[in-house]
Amino acid sequence: MLTTIGFDADDTLWANEAYFRLTEDRFTDLLADYTEAPHLKERLLEAERRNLARYGFGVKGFTLSMIETAIEVTEARVPASVLAEILAAGRDILDHPVDLLPHARATVETLSATHRVLLITKGDLLDQERKLAASGLGDLFHGVEIVSDKTPAVYARIFARHGQGAAQGMMVGNSMKSDVLPILSAGGWGVHVPHGEIWALEHADPPDGHARFHTLPDLGTLPQLVASIAAGGTAS
Template sequence: MGKGLTTIGFDADDTLWQNEQFYRMTEARFVELLGEHLDAPGISARLLDAARRNLGVYGFGIKSFTLSMIETAIEVTGGKVQGDAIGRIIAMGREMHSHPIETLPEARQAVEALKDRYRIVLVTKGDLFDQERKLAQSGLGELFDAVEIVSDKNADTYRRVFSRHGDGPEQAMMIGNSLKSDVIPAIEAGGWGIYVPHELTWAAEHADAPESHPRFRQIERLGELERMIADIEGQ
């Protein structure tokens, strides 16, 4: 296959389907709940700090976010948050699990266009139960040769995943909306990293694009993916 590309990995959240918008909607409700104690930017900053601290303990996903909201509520109110407010925060987290899955434009077409020529692997991080739920509701599950739900994404993750389901990271490509989690560590592992920006990306996932690296590419939409891969294979 040209340059030896045999395996293609796709991120899930905000690459194939909407995700961050539900966190933003919930955060807005949380900020309103605590509005009498601190201004909106201050509450959001405290919540982001708590979520970052808790990644190493609770991991990624709705459960971790809900616990971070509770922790922030305790901090912002000086430990005086009422039980009914905690109950409302728990309800917010529960509601996040009920949002219908909305696939992004061209997501299915992009995967279908490649599945007969490459091994296609879904590589997503977060809570196992929630990620399985979203994959099932997306209707995309049958398109993947393998699914890996991981606690975090780093270079070792991609070395392991692409060695298990492919011919190693050097012959693999990872596509996603997060430079920090999808693109940079895939390149560090020896593979290609393809950045597909999403209008909403969590602040903790921001990083500088490795624009000078020969295995970095950026496309504006998934519909550009097949042509970009053809250009890479033709080099």
């Protein structure tokens, strides 16, 4: 029944969100001498929300949102030198080494021997390609899909193209909103593997009671869950 397994990338296979949160702190420090506007991080989040349709997900959209917010909250008085430092902060995220999370390599290797395994991630194409190359995991995947967003229709197309359809597919990731709920709507299995702090725009309530929803403490227990599903079990 289960033939194809998709893995999210950021904060599922390697660390990511922590670098954005550190950059947020750097952003507020840079603006401290130029504005008394309260709730700078909330203002930044509002800009990110507005700009998703324009810039999509990823570091470049985040950097542009920081620049936009800096101009807004300082009423265009922010110095060019500060804007340059904000750009440098965005580049620092892009240049950060890829740190694999525990069990990532071993789990992908194990499951690639028995199932078709896919990398399904959203965000900036060049950045995601860079991180995949740096991770050393690229050769383990039977297919790689870098998409602008994750929706039931996107998952249906991907699992039809690379497998036997969404009904025989599983998506594994840290985001309830992007990795779990859409694949469940498409008819597949959704496995939530929480990791650290999640971006506010990725929050969603778990689908408690759904027969194909599972949550795991880490990737190391995923092969056991897959084996249980193959045997007709209901491990969670």
